[in-house]
Amino acid sequence: MSTPAILAIADLAKSYGSTAALGDVGLTVAPGEILAVTGPSGAGKTTLCRLIAGLAAPDRGTIALGGRDLLAIPAVRRRVSYLFESYALFPHLTVFDNAASPLAVPGRRVLSPAERRDRVGEMLALLGIGHLADRRPAELSGGQKQRVGLARALVQDDAALGLLDEPISHLDAKLRHRLRADIKTLLKSRATPALWMTPDGLEALSVGDRVAVLIDGRLEQVAPPAEIWNAPASVAVARLIGDPPISVVTGELDMSAAPCLRTAAGGRLPLGHAAAGAIASAVGRGPIALGIKPRALAFQAAEAGDGQDSVEIYAVEPFGKHTIVSARIGAELVRAKVPGLSALAVGARAVPRIDPAGLLFFDAATGARLAVKPPMMASVA
Amino acid sequence: MAAADGTVDDAAVPAGQPAKAGPAWWYPYALIAPAMITFVIISLVPFIYTIFISFHEMKFARLGDFAGFDNYTALLTDSRFWNSMKIAGIFVAIAVPLEFMLGLLGALLLNRPLYGRSILVPFLFIPSMMAPIVVGLLWKIMLAGSWGLLSTNIIEPLGLIGDSSIFASPNLALYALIFVDVWQWTPFMMLAFYAGLQALPVNPYRAAAVDGASPLQSFIRLTLPMLAPLLVVIGLLRLIDAFKVFDSIFVLTGGGPGTSTEMPSVLAYKMTFEFWNLGEASALAVIVWLIFFAFCNVFYQLAKRKLNAF
Numbered sequence: 001m002s003t004p005a006i007l008a009i010a011d012l013a014k015s016y017g018s019t020a021a022l023g024d025v026g027l028t029v030a031p032g033e034i035l036a037v038t039g040p041s042g043a044g045k046t047t048l049c050r051l052i053a054g055l056a057a058p059d060r061g062t063i064a065l066g067g068r069d070l071l072a073i074p075a076v077r078r079r080v081s082y083l084f085e086s087y088a089l090f091p092h093l094t095v096f097d098n099a100a101s102p103l104a105v106p107g108r109r110v111l112s113p114a115e116r117r118d119r120v121g122e123m124l125a126l127l128g129i130g131h132l133a134d135r136r137p138a139e140l141s142g143g144q145k146q147r148v149g150l151a152r153a154l155v156q157d158d159a160a161l162g163l164l165d166e167p168i169s170h171l172d173a174k175l176r177h178r179l180r181a182d183i184k185t186l187l188k189s190r191a192t193p194a195l196w197m198t199p200d201g202l203e204a205l206s207v208g209d210r211v212a213v214l215i216d217g218r219l220e221q222v223a224p225p226a227e228i229w230n231a232p233a234s235v236a237v238a239r240l241i242g243d244p245p246i247s248v249v250t251g252e253l254d255m256s257a258a259p260c261l262r263t264a265a266g267g268r269l270p271l272g273h274a275a276a277g278a279i280a281s282a283v284g285r286g287p288i289a290l291g292i293k294p295r296a297l298a299f300q301a302a303e304a305g306d307g308q309d310s311v312e313i314y315a316v317e318p319f320g321k322h323t324i325v326s327a328r329i330g331a332e333l334v335r336a337k338v339p340g341l342s343a344l345a346v347g348a349r350a351v352p353r354i355d356p357a358g359l360l361f362f363d364a365a366t367g368a369r370l371a372v373k374p375p376m377m378a379s380v381a
Numbered sequence: 382m383a384a385a386d387g388t389v390d391d392a393a394v395p396a397g398q399p400a401k402a403g404p405a406w407w408y409p410y411a412l413i414a415p416a417m418i419t420f421v422i423i424s425l426v427p428f429i430y431t432i433f434i435s436f437h438e439m440k441f442a443r444l445g446d447f448a449g450f451d452n453y454t455a456l457l458t459d460s461r462f463w464n465s466m467k468i469a470g471i472f473v474a475i476a477v478p479l480e481f482m483l484g485l486l487g488a489l490l491l492n493r494p495l496y497g498r499s500i501l502v503p504f505l506f507i508p509s510m511m512a513p514i515v516v517g518l519l520w521k522i523m524l525a526g527s528w529g530l531l532s533t534n535i536i537e538p539l540g541l542i543g544d545s546s547i548f549a550s551p552n553l554a555l556y557a558l559i560f561v562d563v564w565q566w567t568p569f570m571m572l573a574f575y576a577g578l579q580a581l582p583v584n585p586y587r588a589a590a591v592d593g594a595s596p597l598q599s600f601i602r603l604t605l606p607m608l609a610p611l612l613v614v615i616g617l618l619r620l621i622d623a624f625k626v627f628d629s630i631f632v633l634t635g636g637g638p639g640t641s642t643e644m645p646s647v648l649a650y651k652m653t654f655e656f657w658n659l660g661e662a663s664a665l666a667v668i669v670w671l672i673f674f675a676f677c678n679v680f681y682q683l684a685k686r687k688l689n690a691f
Contacts, residue, residue: 053591075590082591088584092606101602105593156592 005066006030007052007161007193012061014047021047022217025061029193034184035222036196036208038240044217045197046085049165052195053082065160065193077107081159085166085197087149089137096120096133099151108158123151126182128175142170147179154186162187162194169198180207201240205229213237231360235367238291238360244324244335247297250289250364251330253279258309261290267330270309270352278356282372289362294337296358299325299350301343310349316342327352428670435663442659452664462665464640465648471555472644473623476562481616483563484570489600491571492578502572509569517632520561524548548634551641558642561629566622570615577611578604613684621673645669 012025022044029035037045050056052063054075063070070078081102089098100120103111111119124130127147137145150167167183168176184207187194198204204211205225212222213236221233232238238246251263259276261269269290271279279288302310311327323342326335327350334352344350361370435452438445456462491498508516523531526546536547547557581604589599605612627646630636636643636651643651645665652662 055587055591076593076595078591079593080591082588084584084588086584088588090585090588090603091582092609101589101594102592104602105598106595107593152588152592 005068005160005193007195008062008064009052010062012048012051012058012063014044014051014056014058020217022051022058025214025217025219027212027219027222029195031193032188032191033209034187034194034196034207035210035212036198036204036225037212037214038198038201038204039214040240041199043214045199045214046165047217048214049082049163049195049197052161053080053163054078079156079158079160080163081153081156081161082163083149083153083165083167085169087137087145089145089148089152091137094134094136095129095140095148095151096124098137098148099124099155102152102156120151120155123155126186127151127179143172143175146170150179150183154183157190159192161192162190163197164195165197166199167196168203169200183207201245202243205241213240215240231369232291233369235289235291235362238362242294244294244326244337246294246360247292247332247334248289248362249292249329249332249334250287252287253285255280255285260309261288261329263330263332265330267328267332269329269334270311272352272354275354275356275359278359279361282359283361283370287364288370289364289367291360291362292334292354293358293360294324294335296355297334297336298338298353299327299336299342299344300353302349302351308351310351313344313346313348313350316344316346318342325350431663431666434659435667437660439659439663441657445660448660452660453668456661456664456668461640461643461648462645465643465645468555468640468642469624469644472559472562472626473620475556476559476566477616477620477623479559479563480567480570480619481612483567485574485612487567487571488574488578491575502575505568505572507568508565511565513565513626513628514632516561516565517629520557520564520629521546521548521633524557549638551638554634554638554642558630558633561633562623562626565629566619570619573615574608574611577608581607610684617677617680621677624673625669 007027007029009025009027012022013020014022025044025048027035037048039045047056051058052070054070054073058071065078090101093101100116102108103116103119121130121133124133127150129144129147129151132140132144132148137148140148146167146169150164153162153164153167164183168179171179180203187196196204196207198207201213204213205228208225210222211225211228213220213228213233215236220237221228223231223233228237228241232241232246235248238248249261249263249267249269251261251267251269253271253276254260254262254268255276259271259273261271263269279290299311299313302308311329313325314328314333315324315326317324317326318341321339323338323340324335325338325342325344326333328334336352361372362368363370434444436448436450438448438451491502495501511519523529524536524547526532526549527537529546532546548554550557585603585607586599589603594602624644625646626644627650630642630644630647631650634642636647649662649665649669652658652665
């Protein structure tokens with residue numbers, strides 16, 4: 001077992017034909033660190049895994065582990081433990097033999113049959129598939145197959161690097177909840193860098209020591225979870241984070257008697273004086289992409305004809321302990337997460353109430369977050 | 382049954398059945414009828430008649446008295462029968478493993494990135510597409526003594542045999558026949574195995590590579606087990622086919638010199654159309670059938686249990 005080594009990726013790029021899959025990706029992952037890589041499907045997460053594992057060669061860029069050039073080492077000798085998004089199980093082997101297969105390759109310490117049985121058995125038990133040890137992959141459900149793949153990846157405690165491509169995305173909610181913590185603990189107990197790919201922004205925040213947001217093959221932001229949560233670097237990151245994600249409305253600030261944000265499509269978001277004032281003092285009056293955290297927004301029922309500046313409710317989704325209420329502003333959906341149940345009905349008129357502390361400001365043209373003049377980044381949970 | 386008000390009476394449908402009943406009971410039988418009728422007329426009736434003849438005395442085309450097991454005892458005490466079994470055993474034991482291994486090796490080579498593969502593959506079909514009679518004649522000419530293309534240019538300069546055809550040598554004729562069989566069937570095995578290799582999933586290989594498996598490990602622990610059902614089926618079919626090879630032998634040696642290449646199929650032909658002893662020839666056919674019936678059953682059970690094949 002070699003000494004723990006830092007993973008350093010620089011200027012990595014890869015295209016498939018004329019389609020650019022990854023462009024100028026640069027990352028470092030420290031030994032014992034979990035880097036969560038999140039992004040919508042098609043963002044390049046699997047391509048990044050394949051390049052690191054050696055299943056594909058980059059067009060340019062470098063990948064080094066502890067100073068050694070990984071690209072010069074064939075996949076077979078990189079000693080990467082890789083959970084495939086598609087599982088890639090061996091169809092003719094039982095669950096146990098699938099999970100035990102990496103222990104039989106040349107160069108690994110030879111385990112006694114008892115040791116092997118214990119190690120693999122322990123891993124299967126941890127993942128809740130111990131009772132399936134004698135089954136073959138064709139007899140398993142998607143979630144069970146995913147856990148066999150996980151067992152095969154995690155059983156390699158001497159791997160130099162861990163790659164988990166959407167490790168828990170096919171599990172049911174309850175299991176996902178439990179295994180997220182178990183797998184994180186297991187990875188943290190190993191002194192190697194680990195990359196955890198997930199399309200779920202919240203999952204990324206919860207498992208990563210740091211989170212890298214990958215969009216259209218480019219890194220939008222790499223930061224600790226709290227920073228991603230409080231200060232997403234761009235509109236694209238904001239739209240990926242949160243449950244529901246942060247709403248973004250692009251438009252011109254209208255500081256008339258009924259202050260609002262007017263979108264190019266003709267929609268208007270009533271702001272109220274407090275929010276409008278906060279925006280004006282923070283970034284001025286030009287065009288702006290306004291991010292609204294779901295907790296910073298509420299809708300108050302408006303009486304017909306009371307003259308208040310209101311919007312029409314588009315959807316009401318009750319989740320028990322909270323309800324997501326949304327309204328359509330131009331082409332955008334603005335979502336509020338309100339506690340408990342909401343009395344609002346679809347189609348009703350309501351006045352948006354915005355807490356200025358939960359606003360984020362982005363450049364209307366580039367989508368990059370704008371520097372804010374006064375210190376007003378108090379977090380809204 | 383239509384009720385008075387014009388609606389359809391549901392009571393016509395048996396309880397517990399979906400309202401829309403399936404086709405009539407005879408429908409599935411009608412669908413398999415063409416295949417079954419052909420099978421019965423072409424295979425089953427002659428087969429049963431063969432068994433019937435084998436228990437009777439039958440010289441020329443006249444069915445004689447019931448003979449019990451006389452034909453069988455005559456056959457089993459005939460050294461020519463045992464000779465034919467030995468010849469078939471040697472033929473199958475050498476030809477089939479050779480075709481199998483060369484075919485698998487060829488398929489693995491073909492499965493690698495290969496320039497011009499799409500042109501090469503159709504050519505591989507040629508030997509197995511040729512009528513065995515044509516294959517026989519082709520090699521008879523190529524290996525003809527003193528003037529055959531291969532005889533004069535390769536075999537005779539090496540001094541292996543004189544200027545007579547290799548098919549005239551009692552010691553070598555059988556091996557020449559094996560060579561022709563290997564020539565004819567290896568490309569077919571290669572194509573069958575190549576098709577199997579192409580159908581294997583690619584992801585397990587990626588997983589094995591990332592986990593550090595050597596190419597040899599990938600072959601032995603991934604390719605062979607994943608390909609096993611196909612290997613077993615193709616191997617079995619070739620085995621049966623090789624045991625009853627007739628055409629090319631008939632053309633090349635006619636079972637000779639002497640009885641040195643007399644496979645059971647050739648012996649059965651001679652018994653029928655040269656000695657006109659149809660009773661004993663039928664007994665031979667039934668014995669060959671019994672051998673394969675038993676063999677295939679055992680083999681099938683083994684493959685089913687051990688390999689997850691079938």
